[in-house]
Amino acid sequence: MKMSKLGEFGLIERIKKSLKNPNIGSDCAPIVVGGATYLITCDIILEDKHFLRRYPPEFVGFKAISVNASDIIASGGRPQSVLISLILPDIDSTYVEALYRGIIRACKKYKCKVVGGNVTSSNKVGVDVFMMGPSKRFIKRKTARSGDYIFVTGNLGDSKAGMELLMMDKKSYAPFEKILMKRHLKPEIEVDISNYLVKNATSSMDISDGLSSDLYQLFDKKKVKISIDSDLIPLSRELKMFCKKYRHDAISYALTGGEDYKILFTQKKKSSPFFNIGKVEKGSGIFVNNRKLKNKSFEHFRS
């Protein structure tokens, strides 16, 4: 069966079976080292797939670190050590230096350190990052129970809007458009969210493929019923301005747009500094405003 038919998630299911490891498919893998739990993860960003050569390389480097920090933080860990596997064509060294400036700046933000890596030549730029860090508690997916409340840690949909603006390649952009583009180019996550999740979350993951897809990833739709109220999904002022200008539906951006790198999590109590968007109930299926949610977000090979 071709990858385009099997899809990313179908492939992951097959790999999971062949490795006999039920944890495959999570944001991170937990390993016990000297009595302590460490989380390890890897995530790559590739030219023409995740970014274009014309994007500022500082942002490309920064984002490569952010997308990994996001996995570690969402799983209840703190970024610590990083390896950079760099794939480079015959470009000018100033590009690579700028890329590394972004990497170093991001590492400063997430309080982690590049300890090593690898360089390979190829026809396109790629930054594959391996990150590890300690965790007081590994927070998994599929562990929410009926009665839990569902939260997101910030505005959704901005990254998709920002990407579309970048694709327009206009000569000039409005200030709100520049903000959206930067949110796509240089996503940032707060490290301290990890502490909150360790104390409170009953399940957690980062929103990288889009809320509607990730709801299917976080929950076991056969065992619980998920009810989302779309009015509760936080939307930025800039996304609303974008949707007004280009006649789009902001909620559909929030549901299907990937790469926001906010965290989707559940907890027992309703009060939280984050945004409650719904509830876990008895039953089965995933619903938005009482309508069954179609899973139509980004998936590698299928999209």
Add this chain to the structure above:
Amino acid sequence: MKMSKLGEFGLIERIKKSLKNPNIGSDCAPIVVGGATYLITCDIILEDKHFLRRYPPEFVGFKAISVNASDIIASGGRPQSVLISLILPDIDSTYVEALYRGIIRACKKYKCKVVGGNVTSSNKVGVDVFMMGPSKRFIKRKTARSGDYIFVTGNLGDSKAGMELLMMDKKSYAPFEKILMKRHLKPEIEVDISNYLVKNATSSMDISDGLSSDLYQLFDKKKVKISIDSDLIPLSRELKMFCKKYRHDAISYALTGGEDYKILFTQKKKSSPFFNIGKVEKGSGIFVNNRKLKNKSFEHFRS
């Protein structure tokens, strides 16, 4: 400055400076976790760069693990946990399953385990591996001293000959040619060499770019004089047959051929189960049979 002018090693020097980390450029990075030393490393193999689509995918998977195990073992560690970052075009899932069979087989050999990873779609196949494992002593490069003896753990040059045979894409191959091709496709390293190195080595690295290049990597040519006797370099019966048939010089294959994944190390005493190929002396420069060695092995971007 373009990568082709700066070269892989020039780039690594720049990255080293920008990260202010003197360990950048080693086979592995040592990290201290819960009082114990762990080594972490990453190495990628890419289609059309390190392998062709027509190569058996089991071997591609096996080799991706071997090249990383080789770094860990050469630095005095034992492979333990592995992440696989897979880059895949829209190929048939049987290819990916075969790739994973090779990965699993190699992990069995090196006594390590795949704990997680990532999948991304692209136009070519790539297997980026992140490996970590415990070490009783992190063995570095550039730490050999005058009086030390220089060793390699096995035959050199076979992989280069095997690759050239694969490129010929002949209809039929002689048995010795099949052996050489398999050594290129599916290199294997013995895990127990790590124990020996921890007890005896004063410096160590794996031979991935070719002996002549790696001698420049293992030693500080300004501080010590390296004398290699080419008659002492171990050569396989198959390489000798290949060189006789195709009129090549076996020693130049051993010196410049990469991807043998044998280990180059130094120790104080002369006796060892491995192959003594030379000596570290007072002075400076790297010499083979008293002639200054030209560094002309594989280097990314330049080659």
